[in-house]
Amino acid sequence: xxxxKTSVAKIAKLSRIRINDDKQDEMASDLNxxxxxxxxxxxxxxxxxxxxxxxxxxxxxxxxxxxxDGGYADDxxxxxxxxxxxxxxxxxxxx
Amino acid sequence: xxxxxxxxxxxxxTLAAARDGLQNKDFSAVELCNQYIDAIENAGExxxxxxxxxxxxxxxxxxxxxxxxxxxxxxxxxxPIGMKDLFCTKGVLTTAGSHILDGFKxxxxxxxxxxxWDSGAVMLGKMNMDxxxxxxxxxxxxxxxxxxxxxxxxxxxxxxxxxxxxGGSAAAxxxxxxxxxTGTDTGGSIRQPAAFTGIVGLKPTYGRCSRWGTIxxxxxxxxxxxxxxxxxxxxxxxxxxxxxxxxxxxxVNLPVPNYEAALTGDIKGMRIGxxxxxxxxxMPSEITELWQQGAKWLxxxxxxxxxxxxxxxxxxxxxxxxxxxxxxSSNLARYDGIRYGLxxxxxxxxxxxxxxxxRAEGFGAEVQRRIxxxxxxxxxGYYDAYxxxxxxxxxxxxxxxxxxxxxxxxxxxxxxxxAAFGIDEKQDDPLAMYLHDIFTVPSSMAGLPAxxxxxxxxxKGLPLGLQLIAKPFDEVNLLRVGHMLENMAxxxxxxxxxxxxxxxSKAEGA
Numbered sequence: 001x002x003x004x005k006t007s008v009a010k011i012a013k014l015s016r017i018r019i020n021d022d023k024q025d026e027m028a029s030d031l032n033x034x035x036x037x038x039x040x041x042x043x044x045x046x047x048x049x050x051x052x053x054x055x056x057x058x059x060x061x062x063x064x065x066x067x068x069d070g071g072y073a074d075d076x077x078x079x080x081x082x083x084x085x086x087x088x089x090x091x092x093x094x095x
Numbered sequence: 096x097x098x099x100x101x102x103x104x105x106x107x108x109t110l111a112a113a114r115d116g117l118q119n120k121d122f123s124a125v126e127l128c129n130q131y132i133d134a135i136e137n138a139g140e141x142x143x144x145x146x147x148x149x150x151x152x153x154x155x156x157x158x159x160x161x162x163x164x165x166x167x168x169x170x171x172x173x174x175p176i177g178m179k180d181l182f183c184t185k186g187v188l189t190t191a192g193s194h195i196l197d198g199f200k201x202x203x204x205x206x207x208x209x210x211x212w213d214s215g216a217v218m219l220g221k222m223n224m225d226x227x228x229x230x231x232x233x234x235x236x237x238x239x240x241x242x243x244x245x246x247x248x249x250x251x252x253x254x255x256x257x258x259x260x261x262g263g264s265a266a267a268x269x270x271x272x273x274x275x276x277t278g279t280d281t282g283g284s285i286r287q288p289a290a291f292t293g294i295v296g297l298k299p300t301y302g303r304c305s306r307w308g309t310i311x312x313x314x315x316x317x318x319x320x321x322x323x324x325x326x327x328x329x330x331x332x333x334x335x336x337x338x339x340x341x342x343x344x345x346x347v348n349l350p351v352p353n354y355e356a357a358l359t360g361d362i363k364g365m366r367i368g369x370x371x372x373x374x375x376x377x378m379p380s381e382i383t384e385l386w387q388q389g390a391k392w393l394x395x396x397x398x399x400x401x402x403x404x405x406x407x408x409x410x411x412x413x414x415x416x417x418x419x420x421x422x423x424s425s426n427l428a429r430y431d432g433i434r435y436g437l438x439x440x441x442x443x444x445x446x447x448x449x450x451x452x453x454r455a456e457g458f459g460a461e462v463q464r465r466i467x468x469x470x471x472x473x474x475x476g477y478y479d480a481y482x483x484x485x486x487x488x489x490x491x492x493x494x495x496x497x498x499x500x501x502x503x504x505x506x507x508x509x510x511x512x513x514a515a516f517g518i519d520e521k522q523d524d525p526l527a528m529y530l531h532d533i534f535t536v537p538s539s540m541a542g543l544p545a546x547x548x549x550x551x552x553x554x555k556g557l558p559l560g561l562q563l564i565a566k567p568f569d570e571v572n573l574l575r576v577g578h579m580l581e582n583m584a585x586x587x588x589x590x591x592x593x594x595x596x597x598x599x600s601k602a603e604g605a
Contacts (some may be wrong), residue, residue, distance in 0.1 A: 003471070008467070010466050011470050011471050012467065012472065013451075014433075014470050015424065015454070015463075015466050015467055016428075016450040016451050016454055017451060017454045017458065017463055017466060017467070018451035018452055018455040019452070019454050019455065019463070023237045027463075027464070027467065030464055030525060031464065031467060031468060031471070033524070033525070033526050034416060034464070034468055034525065034526060035468070035471075035530075037412075037413055037416065037526055037529075038413040038414075038416050038417050038485075039412060039413075040376045040409075040410065040413055041413050041414060041417070041481075041484050041488055042480075042484065043483060044407065044410055044484075044487075044488050044491065046484065046487035046488060046491065049487045049490050049491060050314075050490055051483050051485070051486035051487045051489075051490065052486045052487075052488075052489040052490045052493065053137070054315070054345070055315060055493065055540075055541060055542025056300070056301055056302045056345070056347060056542055056567060057279070058302070058345075058346070058347060061344060072202075075202035075206075075530070076202075076434075077202075078202050079198070079199050079200065079201075079202075079434065079435035079436070080433070080434055080435065081432065081433070081435075081437070082438065082439035084275075088433050088434060090146070090433060090446050090449065091440060091444055091445060091446050091448075093445075093446050093450055095414075
């Protein structure tokens with residue numbers, strides 16, 4: 001299928017990236033170009049093939065369910081563009 | 096070792112030679128460091144660095160001199176390296192080449208960089224790179240293009256790309272303004288720039304180096320590795336970078352071998368596979384000829400050449416351009432303008448306005464394209480057709496390699512279909528740019544270790560590389576064969592821009 005301006009606007013919204021009206025056509029054309037290229041994957045017969053979940057054959061490690069890290073709120077807040085009293089601050093969310 | 100007359104002569108030494116010189120006390124770590132700091136100051140036009148850290152470097156070098164004096168030197172003691180700006184470095188600006196990480200100074204250190212500092216390495220600064228490691232030419236960095244120190248011999252003086260995404264690392268190693276540098280490789284970001292700049296680039300097996308503290312692009316593919324002047328240097332540096340890390344759930348708990356000891360010079364009886372699918376229609380004949388020459392070199396050294404087939408090779412790149420953007424769209428969701436970096440928010444804006452404006456201004460065009468592609472292929476109704484299909488194809492690609500290992504030990508292929516191109520060429524079409532990674536992406540999709548080795552100059556005087564691919568965690572044989580290939584190729588050409596003499600060409604003995 002081919003992506004149009006409306007679908008670009010929808011994907012941009014899902015991605016939380018503002019793409020202005022006048023840029024949507026150009027983006028649609030770029031995306032269609034790339035999607036056209038990846039379309040050839042549908043030619044591959046993958047009947048009975050498991051999707052890859054890990055390139056290295058390994059068991060997922062398990063660890064004890066204990067707190068092993070943390071206790072440095074100041075470090076976490078240090079790079080916040082706006083912080084106050086131990087919190088990140090954001091624009092008003094609830095009216 | 097010869098006497099050091101020229102002001103920058105120490106910068107001509109390989110990592111191994113400088114290590115030996117430091118141990119023999121021919122010069123001090125501070126002297127070595129100062130020569131690199133001077134070299135960097137004179138190489139501003141290449142734009143290899145996003146952040147230079149000379150004071151940091153000198154303080155580390157002083158410590159190294161003490162350690163060398165009291166006999167407690169590590170394997171990289173006093174060696175001044177560049178750190179790709181994708182590795183978080185405590186208290187030092189870390190940008191991933193992106194506007195969105197404006198002012199970000201991590202409060203922690205990545206495992207790979209910490210391992211290097213623990214082994215005594217000295218940090219000269221943070222290397223320029225394609226934004227979030229997305230690119231093959233180092234033309235997507237918010238901090239400007241990196242210039243390749245090599246030029247064509249046609250007198251055109253065209254500025255060439257160094258490859259990407261580890262372009263700053265590659266150009267800096269090639270021009271002798273750092274002794275070595277870290278890179279990261281998701282689909283070829285170590286190997287392709289290494290080939291474009293005439294250096295050695297090694298992507299280890301997925302899981303060999305910890306990803307903790309390395310800014311994520313595509314988590315199932317990202318892997319850190321060394322970018323060095325020769326194979327011995329790669330062996331030394333990989334040994335310092337690699338190792339199990341409890342903080343990375345995909346880090347593999349295997350002992351790190353002595354990689355330098357792998358360079359025995361003996362490859363007799365090893366089976367070298369030549370995958371027929373890497374013969375592309377319209378590939379320049381000099382690439383094909385170099386590939387054949389590479390096979391001949393290895394045969395002359397006692398290896399057996401085996402023709403093999405990797406039937407799903409052509410599907411690796413399209414599968415990559417689903418899997419990598421999908422993972423990127425998820426990983427890059429964290430750049431929200433709330434917790435670090437850039438925030439764009441006007442009076443009266445909602446939280447969504449803040450997110451959308453910050454991400455529109457903070458991400459460059461290529462990153463936005465990939466986030467959108469990734470969001471699309473993961474979205475309801477398209478997930479099975481694209482993402483799941485790509486992951487199944489990925490299994491088939493990995494199976495091809497497993498099949499190949501039945502009849503060979505190492506694969507030999509080209510690294511890139513062309514030599515470095517001009518900064519002004521091929522910018523318009525994102526897809527044309529993607530094709531540069533056609534030979535490096537398949538091994539990435541299978542998580543295999545692979546290395547680019549400079550092998551010859553093309554008819555315009557630009558370096559071309561050969562790629563070796565090995566079985567999982569068989570970096571030892573990768574390095575052993577790589578070392579032999581390097582010896583047989585005898586590549587010792589140097590770029591037009593070299594730290595010790597600026598913009599004049601100079602032949603240097605090995």
